[in-house]
Structure formats: C-alpha cells, structure tokens
Amino acid sequence: MSLKTHRRTLLAGGAALLAAPRIGGAQPAYRPEYKLSVVGNRPIPFAEGAFQWAELVTQRSNGRINVRVYPGSQLVGGDQTRELLAMRQGIIDFCVFSTINIAPQVREAGIFQLPFLMPDHRAFDALINGEVGRDLVGIMDRRDVTAVAFGENGFREISNSRRAISAPADLRGLKIRFAAGAIFNDIYNGLGANPLQMSFADLQPALSTGAVDGQENPVNLFLAFRMDTLAQRHMTIWNYVNDALIFGLSKSVMASFTPADQELVRECAREAARNNIALARRGLGIPGTDDSALVELRNRNVEVTTLTAAQKQAFATALRPVYERWSGTIGNDLVRKAEAAIRAAS
Missing domain, CATH: 3.40.190.170 (Bacterial extracellular solute-binding protein, family 7)
Structure with missing residues (x-):
C-alpha cells in the first residue's frame, strides 16, 4: 500500500469514528x-x-x-x-x-384471591x-x-347449569372450573363443590359437554363469550374475589x-x-355506571341472584378457615396492610 493510500485509509477510518455515535449518547438499537x-x-x-x-x-x-x-x-x-x-x-x-x-x-399476588376480602x-x-x-x-x-x-x-361471579346459588349449601356437588391457584381448590372444596382446574381455552368445550357444571368469571367475560349458550342458566353476583x-x-x-x-x-x-x-x-350498576350488563343477562334468560350483605357473610364465614390458612401463605403482613387499607376506604 502506498503512503498516499495509507493516509486516505486512516483519514476515512478517523471520519467514520467521528461520525459514529458515542456509546454514552447513542440511540439504542430497538x-x-x-x-x-x-x-x-x-x-x-x-x-x-x-x-x-x-x-x-x-x-x-x-x-x-x-x-x-x-x-x-x-x-x-x-x-x-x-x-x-x-x-x-x-x-x-x-x-x-x-x-x-x-x-x-x-405468592403475594394471591392477596386478590382471599375470599371476601374486598x-x-x-x-x-x-x-x-x-x-x-x-x-x-x-x-x-x-x-x-x-x-x-x-x-x-373484574369481580368474579359464579354461574352454573343446575340451580341458583344463594347459600353455601347450594354449591354442594357442583363441578366448578377454576383457572389457576390452589386457593381456589380450597375455596370450592370448603363449600362442598368439586373444583376442576383448566385453561380458559378448555373451558367452553367443557361447559358445552357438561364436563363441568359451572365456572367463575367477570360478567363482561360471561357476556362476551355467550356462556348463556353453554347451559349457564344461573348467575350469582357475590363478588368473592376481584382479579x-x-x-x-x-x-x-x-x-x-x-x-x-x-x-x-x-x-x-x-x-x-x-x-x-x-x-x-361498565353496566354493573355500581356508582357511575348503569346496570345494562345485568339487564343483558336477564334478557338472555339467565337467572341473576344478587346476594345481600348477610348472604355474603354466610359464605365468608364458611370460608374463614381458608382465608386464615392462605393469609399465612400470602404473607400476614401484606394481608394486614390490605385489611387496614380497606377499612380506611370504607
């Protein structure tokens, strides 16, 4: 390589280095x-x-x-x-x-699954x-x-194909699907039901074939996936957990x-x-919304049972052993913080 060519190469390399963004200020490669x-x-x-x-x-x-x-x-x-x-x-x-x-x-994410905490x-x-x-x-x-x-x-409500649910005894023997988490297995066993874990993808065929009697999901999801066409004729508004x-x-x-x-x-x-x-x-009848979702359920011939405070307390009492046991798993300090925050907000 001639001296002139070598000089041109060095100059080009130096220019490239000067043009290249510095590491500290470079736009990252996304x-x-x-x-x-x-x-x-x-x-x-x-x-x-x-x-x-x-x-x-x-x-x-x-x-x-x-x-x-x-x-x-x-x-x-x-x-x-x-x-x-x-x-x-x-x-x-x-x-x-x-x-x-x-x-x-x-495990701490389980705070939202403690039954009747919220x-x-x-x-x-x-x-x-x-x-x-x-x-x-x-x-x-x-x-x-x-x-x-x-x-x-949303708050998860329970539906099934067999009967209205207004008391813990009404769940006895029902096959209820849940998404995940051993706490749900304990909740439904504690109420005398037969809990079955399965993915959402498997839920609809399970309902249509009668492999399960019921499920728990927010009202908006029930309506969107037309679970009323999957033999789900009874819905109980009990607000037992919110996901x-x-x-x-x-x-x-x-x-x-x-x-x-x-x-x-x-x-x-x-x-x-x-x-x-x-x-x-939307549509749940809470402050700031109408009750159009609940009306839609009834228009689809779904029997809607809304629990009173006393009826909810009956479920909460039945599930207190589950609540106490899982508080230890989730973390008692976190549970106490949650209870204090809820008391302050009420």
Missing part, C-alpha cells in the same frame, strides 16, 4: 417487534387493555417501539399460567398478567393504589418484571429503552389501564 401476551381476545376489557397499551406505545413512539399483541396466550400454548416464566425466559416482552395466573409463582370496588382501588400495590411492584421487580400499571379483570391485572414488561427490555421511552411506556400503560378499569365496571 428490536423490530416486541411481543405482548394476554389471555383472551377483544372485546373483553382484559384483552382490550392489552391491545390499547400496545397501540398507544407503537403510535406515540412513531413505530420505534413496535408492540404486537399475541392474544389467547398463544405464545405459551394457551396456558396462561406460564406467561411469567415465558417473560423471564425472553419468550415474551410485554404482558398484561392476571394476578390469579401468576399467584402460584408470586367488599366493593372502593376496596379494590385502595389496594392497587396504595401500599399493597407499591409492595407488589417491588416484588415483581425482584422477579425481573417491571410493573407499570394495575388494571382490573387485578398487572401491566408489566421484562425488566431487561425496559432497561434497554431510553429514559424518555421508559416514561412513554409507563404513561401508555396507565392510560390503557384506566380505560380497562372503566370497561370492566
């Missing part, structure tokens, strides 16, 4: 796609929150953070209980987690917006998940974003979660 997993699909509020989060992030980042939703927990073969593990393995990047589905791995939506809000919610954010962080917002799947949702993403993925983009992801999650909560509560 992936072409970030995968978001959620149970179910539109139009249920649970899935709607996930889709809105993905759409808001994608739009407001001008496609720089391109989030695609994979509904029906398809990235984990339909088994929603595997989503947390899949995130830690790098299979999914974003997720709207059901606390029911992650409680087997994150009497109403004010109690639920006191948990997600207070010290309990902040504790759960820290707990998820230690499991490599950045939790950025809380949403709501909180956690809008979260992989801690390593969050760390890969610039500070401005991290805040964008958080703000989009908060907005989507607010919309999700409003949708989950």
Whole structure:
C-alpha cells in the first residue's frame, strides 16, 4: 500500500469514528417487534387493555417501539399460567398478567384471591393504589418484571347449569372450573363443590359437554363469550374475589429503552389501564355506571341472584378457615396492610 493510500485509509477510518455515535449518547438499537401476551381476545376489557397499551406505545413512539399483541396466550400454548416464566425466559416482552395466573409463582399476588376480602370496588382501588400495590411492584421487580400499571379483570361471579346459588349449601356437588391457584381448590372444596382446574381455552368445550357444571368469571367475560349458550342458566353476583391485572414488561427490555421511552411506556400503560378499569365496571350498576350488563343477562334468560350483605357473610364465614390458612401463605403482613387499607376506604 502506498503512503498516499495509507493516509486516505486512516483519514476515512478517523471520519467514520467521528461520525459514529458515542456509546454514552447513542440511540439504542430497538428490536423490530416486541411481543405482548394476554389471555383472551377483544372485546373483553382484559384483552382490550392489552391491545390499547400496545397501540398507544407503537403510535406515540412513531413505530420505534413496535408492540404486537399475541392474544389467547398463544405464545405459551394457551396456558396462561406460564406467561411469567415465558417473560423471564425472553419468550415474551410485554404482558398484561392476571394476578390469579401468576399467584402460584408470586405468592403475594394471591392477596386478590382471599375470599371476601374486598367488599366493593372502593376496596379494590385502595389496594392497587396504595401500599399493597407499591409492595407488589417491588416484588415483581425482584422477579425481573417491571410493573407499570394495575388494571382490573373484574369481580368474579359464579354461574352454573343446575340451580341458583344463594347459600353455601347450594354449591354442594357442583363441578366448578377454576383457572389457576390452589386457593381456589380450597375455596370450592370448603363449600362442598368439586373444583376442576383448566385453561380458559378448555373451558367452553367443557361447559358445552357438561364436563363441568359451572365456572367463575367477570360478567363482561360471561357476556362476551355467550356462556348463556353453554347451559349457564344461573348467575350469582357475590363478588368473592376481584382479579387485578398487572401491566408489566421484562425488566431487561425496559432497561434497554431510553429514559424518555421508559416514561412513554409507563404513561401508555396507565392510560390503557384506566380505560380497562372503566370497561370492566361498565353496566354493573355500581356508582357511575348503569346496570345494562345485568339487564343483558336477564334478557338472555339467565337467572341473576344478587346476594345481600348477610348472604355474603354466610359464605365468608364458611370460608374463614381458608382465608386464615392462605393469609399465612400470602404473607400476614401484606394481608394486614390490605385489611387496614380497606377499612380506611370504607
């Protein structure tokens, strides 16, 4: 190589180095796609929150953070209980987690499944917006998940094909499906039912064939999936648990974003979660909504039984041993915090 050619090469290399972004100020190389997993699909509020989060992030980042939703927990073969593990393995990047589905791995998330802990939506809000919610954010962080917002799947009501349920004895012998978590097995055994765990994907065929008599889910999901056509003729509004949702993403993925983009992801999650909560509560006759969902149930010839406070207390009393036993598993300190927050909100 001639001296002149060598000089040109050195100059070109130096120019390239000068043009290259410095490590400290470089725009990170984002992936072409970030995968978001959620149970179910539109139009249920649970899935709607996930889709809105993905759409808001994608739009407001001008496609720089391109989030695609994979509904029906398809990235984990339909088994929603595997989503947390899949995130830690790098299979999914974003997720709207059901606390029911992650409680087997994150015992503190079981706070929302303590039977009859939360009497109403004010109690639920006191948990997600207070010290309990902040504790759960820290707990998820230690499991490599950045939790950025809380949403709501809704109070879970019970339906079945055989009879109205208004007292603990009415559950005896009924085969009731639950999604996940040994606490639900204990709850239904404690009420004399025969609990069966299965994924949501397996629920509809199980109801249609009579493999199970009943199930427990929010009213909005019951209506969206037309469970009245699956022999579910009786619905009891008992508000025994409310399934909180956690809008979260992989801690390593969050760390890969610039500070401005991290805040964008958080703000989009908060907005989507607010919309999700409003949708989950629509039509239930609670303050600020009408009772159109309950009317729709009756229009579909579903017998709706709304428990009185005294009737709910009968169930709560029957399940007190379960409540006490699981308080120890979840963490007595966290349970006491939740009880105190609910008392203050009542």
